[in-house]
Amino acid sequence: MKINRLLKAFLTTFILLSVICPLNAQVNVERSKDKVIISGTVFYMHHVKKGETAYSISKAYGVTVEELTKENPPAVYGINEGQTLRIPVRDAASNEQVQPEQPKLTHDEAKFIYHKLQPGETIFSLSKAYGVSENEIISSNPGIEISKLSVGAEIAVPRKDFMTDRQEFAVQEPNYLFHKVVKGESLSSIARQYGLTVREIRKLNSNIRFPQVGEYIRVPAPKVVEAAPVSIIPEKDSAKVVAEQPVITITRPAGYTPVKSLKGSFDIAVLLPFYLKENAVRNEIDSSVVKGRKIFKVINRPDEFIYPGSFGFVEMYEGILMACDTLRSIGLDITVHTFDINNDTIELTRLIRNGQLDGMDLIIGPVYSYNLAKLTAYAGKLGIPIVSPVQLINNSALLNNPNLFLANSTLEVAQNTISKKVGEYFDKNFVFIHGDTAGIDPDVKNFKGKIISELSNRLPFEEIKFKEFIFNTNSAFNNDSINRLEHALSNTTDNIVIIASEEAPAISETLQNLQSLSEKYVLKVFGYPVMRGLNNLEPRYLFDLNILVYSPFWIDYSSKEVKQFNADFREKFLTEPNEMSYAWLGYDITYYFLSGLAIHGKDFLSHPEMHNPKLLETEFDFRRKSMNDGFENQKLYPVRYSKDYEVRLSPEDDPAQ
Numbered sequence: 103m104k105i106n107r108l109l110k111a112f113l114t115t116f117i118l119l120s121v122i123c124p125l126n127a128q129v130n131v132e133r134s135k136d137k138v139i140i141s142g143t144v145f146y147m148h149h150v151k152k153g154e155t156a157y158s159i160s161k162a163y164g165v166t167v168e169e170l171t172k173e174n175p176p177a178v179y180g181i182n183e184g185q186t187l188r189i190p191v192r193d194a195a196s197n198e199q200v201q202p203e204q205p206k207l208t209h210d211e212a213k214f215i216y217h218k219l220q221p222g223e224t225i226f227s228l229s230k231a232y233g234v235s236e237n238e239i240i241s242s243n244p245g246i247e248i249s250k251l252s253v254g255a256e257i258a259v260p261r262k263d264f265m266t267d268r269q270e271f272a273v274q275e276p277n278y279l280f281h282k283v284v285k286g287e288s289l290s291s292i293a294r295q296y297g298l299t300v301r302e303i304r305k306l307n308s309n310i311r312f313p314q315v316g317e318y319i320r321v322p323a324p325k326v327v328e329a330a331p332v333s334i335i336p337e338k339d340s341a342k343v344v345a346e347q348p349v350i351t352i353t354r355p356a357g358y359t360p361v362k363s364l365k366g367s368f369d370i371a372v373l374l375p376f377y378l379k380e381n382a383v384r385n386e387i388d389s390s391v392v393k394g395r396k397i398f399k400v401i402n403r404p405d406e407f408i409y410p411g412s413f414g415f416v417e418m419y420e421g422i423l424m425a426c427d428t429l430r431s432i433g434l435d436i437t438v439h440t441f442d443i444n445n446d447t448i449e450l451t452r453l454i455r456n457g458q459l460d461g462m463d464l465i466i467g468p469v470y471s472y473n474l475a476k477l478t479a480y481a482g483k484l485g486i487p488i489v490s491p492v493q494l495i496n497n498s499a500l501l502n503n504p505n506l507f508l509a510n511s512t513l514e515v516a517q518n519t520i521s522k523k524v525g526e527y528f529d530k531n532f533v534f535i536h537g538d539t540a541g542i543d544p545d546v547k548n549f550k551g552k553i554i555s556e557l558s559n560r561l562p563f564e565e566i567k568f569k570e571f572i573f574n575t576n577s578a579f580n581n582d583s584i585n586r587l588e589h590a591l592s593n594t595t596d597n598i599v600i601i602a603s604e605e606a607p608a609i610s611e612t613l614q615n616l617q618s619l620s621e622k623y624v625l626k627v628f629g630y631p632v633m634r635g636l637n638n639l640e641p642r643y644l645f646d647l648n649i650l651v652y653s654p655f656w657i658d659y660s661s662k663e664v665k666q667f668n669a670d671f672r673e674k675f676l677t678e679p680n681e682m683s684y685a686w687l688g689y690d691i692t693y694y695f696l697s698g699l700a701i702h703g704k705d706f707l708s709h710p711e712m713h714n715p716k717l718l719e720t721e722f723d724f725r726r727k728s729m730n731d732g733f734e735n736q737k738l739y740p741v742r743y744s745k746d747y748e749v750r751l752s753p754e755d756d757p758a759q
Contacts, residue, residue, distance in 0.1 A: 104248045131162035137191065145173070145188040152183045164192045212621075214242060214258040215589045216726050224504070232259050233591050234635055241293035246439075261589060270693060279321050280562045283748045300720075318561055354723075356717040358661040361693075364700040366437040370692070371459055372422060373443040373450070374476070380409040414684045419493060419662055420675055421688025422466065424667065425658050430488075433553040436696065443468040449477055454480050466688075466696050471499065473713045478503045487707050489691050497734050505707065506732030509691050511654055513545055513604075513630065520628050521552040521739050522757040524598050528560035529625065530567070531592035534611055536602040537573040549602050589621045601629045606636050613643040620647060635682050635739065644743040650755055655719040656739040664718055677716045686719040694722055 130158060131154055136147040146163060156177055160170045174187045181187070218230065229236045236757055238745070244260045246347045250255065255284035281292055292313070294298045306320040383600070385402045393430065408416060419440070426436045439462070443450050450473050453459055465481060465488045468474055474490055481488050482505055487758065490499070493510040500506055534553065538546040550570070557566050569590040591597050601612055609629065616625060627649045634653045643649075657664060667689065668678050679685035698706040698713040706713055710724040742752035 114240045131158050131643075132610045133162055138188070140188070144191040146189045146191060148189055150181050150185045150187065152453065154181070154183075156181055159187065159189070163189045165189060182623050185450075211593050212302045214260055215585060216256045217259050217585050219257060222302045228257070231586055234260055252616070257584075257587065261379060282322050283315055283317045283319060285315050287313065289313060289319075292319055298322070304515045309326070317374055318565070325734055346505045352712045354711045355714045357714075359697075359701070359714045361697045361701070361715045363431055364429065364433045364697065366433075366700045367437075368463045368699065369437045369439060369461055370464040370466065370696070371439045371440050371462045371471075372419060373465060374415040374419060375412065375469060376415060377444060379411045381407075381412060383642060416677060418684035419681070419690035420671070420691055421683075421685035422689075422692045424671060424674070424685070425689045425692035425696070428671075428693065429700075434696065434700060443470075443473060445471055447667050450476060458612040459486070460484060463699065464489070466491060466568045466691060471495070474499055475507075478506050481505065487695065489695060491691060492688060498730035500726065500734060502730050504726075504730055505711070508697075508732070509687065509722070509737070511735045514548070515734065515736055516631050516652050516738060517545075517549045517552055520600065520759055521549070521556045523650075523652075523755065524553060524600060524628060525556035525560060527596065527598045528557050528566075530596045530626075531597045532557070532566070532568045533571055533573045533587075533590045533597055534568065534602060535573055535587075535599065535701040537605060537608045537610075539572055539574070546602055549600075553600065567595075572644055573603065573612060584618060585614050588619055588623075591619065591625075593623055596626060599625055599627045601627065604630055606638050609633060609636065610639055610643075612723070613639065613647065613649075617643045617646050626650075631738070645747050646759045647745045648745050650752065651741050651743070652738040653741045654735070654738055654750060655686065656741065657686065658718045663716060667718055690717040690722070692719055693717060 131151075134148045140149055148159060150159070155168055156167050159181075160167045163170075171188065173190065176185075177187065193462045202714060215232070217232075218467075221291075225236045225239055225479050228239055232239075233273070233605070238260050239257070240605060242260050246257075251634060281296075283292070288311075289300050289303050302319065303319065308321065310317065310319065314542040314641050317696060383403075385400050403571055420436070426438060439458070441453060443448065451456040451466065454476075459465065459481070462481075463486070465477065465486055467490070469490070469492045474488075474494075478488060478499065482503055485505060487505045487507065487554065491506045491508050491509050493511055494508065497514060497564055499507060499510045532553070534550060536543070538547045541547075554563075554566070556567065558566070571587060571590045572584075599616060601609060603609055613627075616627060619625070625647060627647045629649060631651060631653050632649050633644075633649070659665070672678050672687065694713070694715060694717060697715055698710065698757075702712055710722065714721065721737050722735050725736050726733045740752045742750055742755065744750060
């Protein structure tokens with residue numbers, strides 16, 4: 103046994119040596135005598151022979167491998183027999199001398215980002231990643247031979263002080279001028295300078311009490327009186343001009359509208375995608391791979407199985423039923439007509455043709471835009487109000503549909519709210535983050551324009567510090583997105599960061615990078631409402647960054663109405679809805695519209711602002727742009743993720759206040 107073990111060890115060693123030795127054997131490289139002069143520099147012209155490597159050739163000529171590959175870029179991927187290389191003429195002995203120590207960088211965080219070199223990075227790749235020229239990087243590192251730096255060494259990249267081009271934004275000229283305050287000026291002296299009263303100045307500058315040197319004060323622009331156009335059309339041929347009627351609003355009640363002792367009978371239609379056919383299938387085919395082979399097996403689904411696509415809408419329907427029970431208890435007679443309307447128009451078309459929706463007092467749904475367009479065209483002629491319960495891509499469906507209500511506001515409402523809020527920080531450094539690499543996303547373009555427009559109302563355009571950061575994953579830039587992001591931040595003023603994306607990977611990675619940078623920079627972070635509902639976000643990022651999110655809902659679990667709803671829901675359905683459940687919205691929509699119709703009649707549909715009952719997760723604030731358009735809910739709650747790990751309402755951050 104012992105002899106066998108020794109024999110095996112010997113054979114193993116012999117095999118390893120026979121493999122390793124040829125690999126390590128160095129071919130004797132003969133230096134070429136052919137020389138050429140290129141741009142004033144003398145080079146050897148070396149013809150690669152069999153067995154020669156970049157390392158062996160560089161040693162023979164007294165240069166580094168980096169110098170060789172710099173002059174011969176294809177050599178980075180290896181050299182081949184017969185290939186001709188150009189090698190700078192050096193004294194062979196010079197390579198054996200001790201290389202001079204690279205001078206250390208003196209940090210100036212205000213001017214530079216200090217990037218740690220990663221494998222494979224070059225001056226060219228860094229210039230592209232940071233948006234600066236190669237010469238700017240080289241001149242920012244005087245005395246340093248960047249090509250000789252090792253992985254992990256620091257290199258200074260100049261901060262790029264950039265501003266988005268003005269022509270990208272349709273900013274309307276304001277009806278005022280900007281006056282920059284100089285030493286010794288006051289509101290009184292500024293008012294006298296422009297022939298105004300202090301009161302007129304204060305009216306345009308409510309946020310300024312005592313002007314500071316360098317601040318901008320708004321003053322009314324001189325009014326230009328235009329001559330009235332002279333009509334050359336005879337009066338008898340003049341066309342009658344009908345002025346568009348303004349939107350008439352009724353004062354919103356100061357408190358909640360009492361809802362009790364109601365009378366009336368209502369028929370409501372619920373058109374939601376329940377996917378009844380999919381739920382009716384009680385078995386599935388398991389095609390798992392076992393030991394490299396697919397096994398097809400029929401598995402019976404449990405009795406409690408619900409098709410995933412219908413789960414949220416089943417909960418919404420449960421909320422609708424709960425609201426109907428509440429309203430029946432105080433006098434209303436309600437009949438609910440329920441229809442399974444999926445992602446095609448077949449069933450909806452059948453309902454319309456058969457007249458099954460003709461006598462409805464209220465329709466909730468459908469959720470798909472093409473079905474909604476078909477339904478509004480039909481129900482609008484009958485005067486039946488339609489409530490769209492889920493968020494749409496945009497609010498174009500409201501155009502010329504006065505009986506349509508969007509209960510879940512579109513992204514535009516959040517953009518308007520965020521733009522108005524960030525405008526309060528007009529003199530700070532703005533970082534606008536999005537993933538529209540192609541520059542074709544209208545949501546990104548419109549949002550950017552709204553912010554610039556809001557800021558230009560507070561500050562001259564050329565004074566706005568607005569930086570646009572296009573999100574790329576870490577893998578796109580060798581895990582260096584955090585350094586690219588830091589490039590856009592300022593360490594001399596607060597940074598207002600707006601994450602203009604609804605994509606989970608972009609939000610998650612951006613928050614992670616911001617959290618890492620929050621110790622060096624002052625950050626105020628704003629995001630879209632979707633940020634509250636993403637399950638894959640690390641919660642501590644939200645709290646550590648003290649993020650403010652404008653959310654379409656806020657549930658006060660301490661209120662007696664919410665407690666009662668949870669208790670009734672648990673008794674009826676043997677479970678409780680979570681915070682993101684559609685059950686809350688289903689209840690609020692049904693309770694709001696049926697109680698409004700019962701109390702105010704048809705006038706409520708033209709002026710929903712007259713009705714303000716206490717709901718569970720929202721306070722509907724329906725508004726429209728013209729008398730011919732539908733209504734969109736404008737209510738968003740300012741929700742703050744505080745550093746003490748509390749989620750709370752932040753009324754001081756509500757632009758509507």
